[in-house]
Amino acid sequence: MEKTIDESVQGTALSVENKASNDRKLYIESYGCQMNFSDSEIVASILAKEGFNTTNVLAEADLVLVNTCSIREKAEMTVRKRLEKFNALKKDRPQMKVGVLGCMAERLKHKFLEEEQIVDMVVGPDAYKDLPNLVQEIDEGHNAVNVILSKDETYGDIAPVRLNSNGVTAFVSITRGCDNMCTFCVVPFTRGRERSRDPQSIIEEVNDLWDKGFKEITLLGQNVDSYLWYGGGLKKDFRNASEMQKATAVNFSQLLEKVALAQPRMRIRFSTSNPQDMTLDVIRTMARYENICKSIHLPVQSGSNRILKFMNRLHTREEYFHLIDNIKAILPDCAISQDMIAGFPSETEDDHKDTLSLMEYVKYDYGFMFAYSERPGTLAERKLEDDIPEETKKRRLGEIIALQRRHCQERTEQHVGQIQEVLIEGTSKKSDQHWMGRNSQNTVAVFPKENYKIGDFVKVRMNSCTSATLIGEAIGYSKNN
Ligand code: SAH
Ligand code: F3S
Numbered sequence: 001m002e003k004t005i006d007e008s009v010q011g012t013a014l015s016v017e018n019k020a021s022n023d024r025k026l027y028i029e030s031y032g033c034q035m036n037f038s039d040s041e042i043v044a045s046i047l048a049k050e051g052f053n054t055t056n057v058l059a060e061a062d063l064v065l066v067n068t069c070s071i072r073e074k075a076e077m078t079v080r081k082r083l084e085k086f087n088a089l090k091k092d093r094p095q096m097k098v099g100v101l102g103c104m105a106e107r108l109k110h111k112f113l114e115e116e117q118i119v120d121m122v123v124g125p126d127a128y129k130d131l132p133n134l135v136q137e138i139d140e141g142h143n144a145v146n147v148i149l150s151k152d153e154t155y156g157d158i159a160p161v162r163l164n165s166n167g168v169t170a171f172v173s174i175t176r177g178c179d180n181m182c183t184f185c186v187v188p189f190t191r192g193r194e195r196s197r198d199p200q201s202i203i204e205e206v207n208d209l210w211d212k213g214f215k216e217i218t219l220l221g222q223n224v225d226s227y228l229w230y231g232g233g234l235k236k237d238f239r240n241a242s243e244m245q246k247a248t249a250v251n252f253s254q255l256l257e258k259v260a261l262a263q264p265r266m267r268i269r270f271s272t273s274n275p276q277d278m279t280l281d282v283i284r285t286m287a288r289y290e291n292i293c294k295s296i297h298l299p300v301q302s303g304s305n306r307i308l309k310f311m312n313r314l315h316t317r318e319e320y321f322h323l324i325d326n327i328k329a330i331l332p333d334c335a336i337s338q339d340m341i342a343g344f345p346s347e348t349e350d351d352h353k354d355t356l357s358l359m360e361y362v363k364y365d366y367g368f369m370f371a372y373s374e375r376p377g378t379l380a381e382r383k384l385e386d387d388i389p390e391e392t393k394k395r396r397l398g399e400i401i402a403l404q405r406r407h408c409q410e411r412t413e414q415h416v417g418q419i420q421e422v423l424i425e426g427t428s429k430k431s432d433q434h435w436m437g438r439n440s441q442n443t444v445a446v447f448p449k450e451n452y453k454i455g456d457f458v459k460v461r462m463n464s465c466t467s468a469t470l471i472g473e474a475i476g477y478s479k480n481n
Helices: 005-009 034-048 073-089 102-108 111-116 128-139 187-191 199-211 241-248 252-262 280-288 305-310 317-330 349-362 379-383 390-415
Strands: 012-014 024-030 052-054 063-068 097-101 121-123 144-146 169-173 216-220 267-271 295-297 335-342 366-371 419-427 434-438 444-448 457-465 469-477
Touching (some): 024 034, 034 063, 034 097, 034 102, 034 128, 034 169, 034 216, 063 073, 097 102, 097 128, 102 111, 102 187, 121 128, 128 144, 199 252, 216 252, 252 280, 280 317, 305 349, 335 390, 349 390, 390 457, 390 469, 419 444, 434 457, 444 457
Parallel strands (some): 024 063, 097 121, 121 144, 335 366, 444 469
Antiparallel strands (some): 012 024, 419 457, 434 444, 457 469
8 A cells, every 4th residue: 555656646626515695715725744734724704704615527616726745846837737728718717716735835935926827816834824914815806826835833723724634534633844854845834834733722622623524634744753832822921941841841642642532432543653753652652542553654754864964864874763663562452654766865775775675674564665766946946966867766665565565574564463443534436335444553444334333443454455455354343433
């Protein structure tokens, strides 16, 4: 079930039925990371109050929004093609307006309007609350732009509209931005400084999701382990501010515990962890609570110390192994997944071999693997030459993917013969007689439907598997049901 380069370039149109009184149609398409999909739900919520009902029929849209990704050049090219298509549609539907949101909006700013003239509105990831004003401006015939990044916007006070939801799983964002400055990465420039959301508003959103019938949430952030809430406002209110701050601060493992306790039957996942910031406390908290899923997405990018240094990843290969050893000791059943980059500037065959040997050590359950793509403005672009030929990048990427495929198969096979809890998410893509769900490790399982229904927690005996899917039979409800 490894996913490769293309996961970020498949746009998804999302829609939800909204208030009957809404009379304008919003078509919103999202690209890239989970955070973008989550942000689109915030945008839909903000615009619902302005009279916009979402649709997934492009031809009836009054406003088309594209929530964009800048992480690799290919992702940007896909978005550009879509924007050209939307622009062409405007000839038949002159009242239709097109806006670009997300990382490309932030990266290219006014360029979309001045040089390219293919959109009416450009809105960066921290400016969505300004959408009502910006929409009014385009209604009045002007172009509209807001790409101001914020130090404190978390959208904690906006209840997202759940788009194209299965009614079972949902994202809850807990941090925005990133301060890590990996040299290849555009995110710190497009999404700004890292900030954490008030834990109370996170718990309220989780409680609300449970009340609405959701059974699993994923806490989202670029770097969840650096979540830190200081208890807002204490600095000016108390003389001994730093003491008070320490006493009331909430870090990620504490947040995880609060969420696990608030809804003991809700499954909890989180993404993404950064090796340099992940603490033993987080791993121990995962061990203490059954409802925290045993699955950690722990991108490493490279197995070579030399390359890790050039990437400004602030840990060594040995420190990473130490963390992996701790995870395996404390959480023997935990799945571990990776992100990997092939062909970073100056990468030698030996560096590449280090990546393969690191993968052999960890034996990841699945991964997201990419060829290095130089991004304008990043430190790598400014200081390092993109000197690995495309065919070498592709060959190395191919070797990484092939190895991951083998490990994925081995990992999936380890579940065969076990009885595991699966949360039913929907009908299997391959057979309408089968349900599809996931076990705690995030491995997909399919089994005959019988009388079970979407959202049930079911005990499934795993009888066989393909490379990434378990095939089983339900033997009853699990105790969580
Ligand atoms: N911490 C973030 C990472 C976002 S980017 C998170 O929430 O997952 C996702 C992945 O894209 C990175 O882990 C990295 O493997 C890949 N990536 C980022 N910049 C890249 C680039 N310039 N070229 C190729 N891959 C890149
Ligand atoms: Fe990018 Fe590194 Fe942050 S990959 S999102 S700068 S942790």
